[in-house]
């Protein structure tokens with residue numbers, strides 16, 4: 001395959017060598033594994049070859065490395081400009097910080113998405129009612145479980161002809177959730193016992209103030225105390241209420257080094273007994289502690305009929321770094337991409353308010369546990385909605401099948417990517433090591449853990465060029481196991497061409513992760529260009 005030019009006329013991939021194309025079925029991976037330790041020599045350098053790895057590191061530092069590339073960036077994308085208050089991206093990313101902080105659980109993420117869409121005229125439609133949609137309509141479909149949501153901007157033409165412009169991301173993050181009977185006592189304390197969701201980095205949850213958020217459910221009862229049943233469905237009526245106690249109500253203490261001298265060398269954390277949070281102190285105090293918690297929540301925990309309550313880091317995300325170029329906080333995976341898709345949609349709606357093609361943003365719960373839930377990416381939720389929209393679109397002619405839409409659809413699966421780590425550079429294949437704030441990332445995996453193909457990667461690169469955004473590549477070291485995401489699942493459910501992309505971040509699945517502000521702004525631009533059809 002021919003190499004691409006090092007930069008596009010519109011600024012894409014500025015300052016970087018052309019992306020090396022994948023060379024499947026070669027021994028390259030093995031060779032990389034053998035020489036990975038010399039990470040400082042990752043890029044061509046004009047200086048004379050250093051005599052040692054240390055020399056190479058100094059040479060790279062003296063040359064500026066990433067800073068040199070940053071200087072070549074358009075001024076509106078530099079962290080320094082953000083510091084000076086002159087960066088148009090700054091307000092947007094500060095908006096992400098607000099969005100993230102207000103979304104401690106998938107329930108809240110969905111509610112935040114709905115609120116944001118409503119500011120642009122999107123209106124909620126019930127999944128259980130007919131889809132009598134109109135071209136130009138802006139619709140929101142929340143799954144009945146409240147943890148997944150689909151936004152639709154209906155195009156003038158039938159999806160049967162145009163396909164959908166589809167972006168997917170996920171609303172859940174690894175976290176700790178209360179067990180069904182969570183209150184316990186130990187060592188003079190009242191504990192909230194937990195179970196874990198997803199592959200969280202357990203130690204990151206220790207010694208950190210924790211807040212409580214989620215949904216609480218109550219059975220609606222008749223005057224005689226019996227449960228009320230729905231007149232038509234015949235089901236008991238249960239209400240849902242979102243709660244977010246944004247206060248440090250608990251902590252999971254680590255063990256002192258004096259009591260565990262080997263903890264810096266070893267130290268597995270058994271989630272059965274290790275990850276329970278201290279809610280209060282005092283023997284025999286669970287009732288009083290629960291009452292106090294109930295009062296703060298505004299919900300009687302003793303009388304709850306059901307709950308989905310999460311312990312979440314009590315931490316407002318912040319812009320960090322002397323140039324404010326980093327965003328440090330929980331749940332970047334994957335709320336950073338939920339937000340980017342949302343803002344991309346808003347950008348496109350403002351730019352092209354009456355599109356020909358229907359725009360779709362689908363935000364799924366349960367990616368961290370495999371997506372096999374009623375509203376996860378492996379469910380029928382998205383497919384059902386898309387088929388119904390294509391069938392009911394006024395421009396769909398008699399004799400046309402709604403499934404025709406999938407043949408023309410392109411899906412961008414947006415989930416975070418592993419950034420090259422400054423203290424552990426050996427963990428990346430040096431040819432596929434995305435840098436923070438150096439561009440959005442295409443992720444590929446020959447074992448199909450990502451849905452990216454050569455064609456879909458090229459399509460995404462074209463969007464990046466149209467948006468003036470730089471693009472980087474990620475392929476995991478061939479001696480490590482690759483993670484996955486909703487991309488392959490959505491692709492399989494719909495049979496649509498899909499690319500897996502993301503923004504680089506450090507410490508994925510930690511209670512506190514770090515990503516780059518410039519990359520988020522770039523992803524908004526790229527997804528906006530996708531939705532706008534290149535306009």
Ligand SMILES: [Zn+2]
Pocket residue numbers: 170333334367415416485
């Ligand atoms: Zn993710």
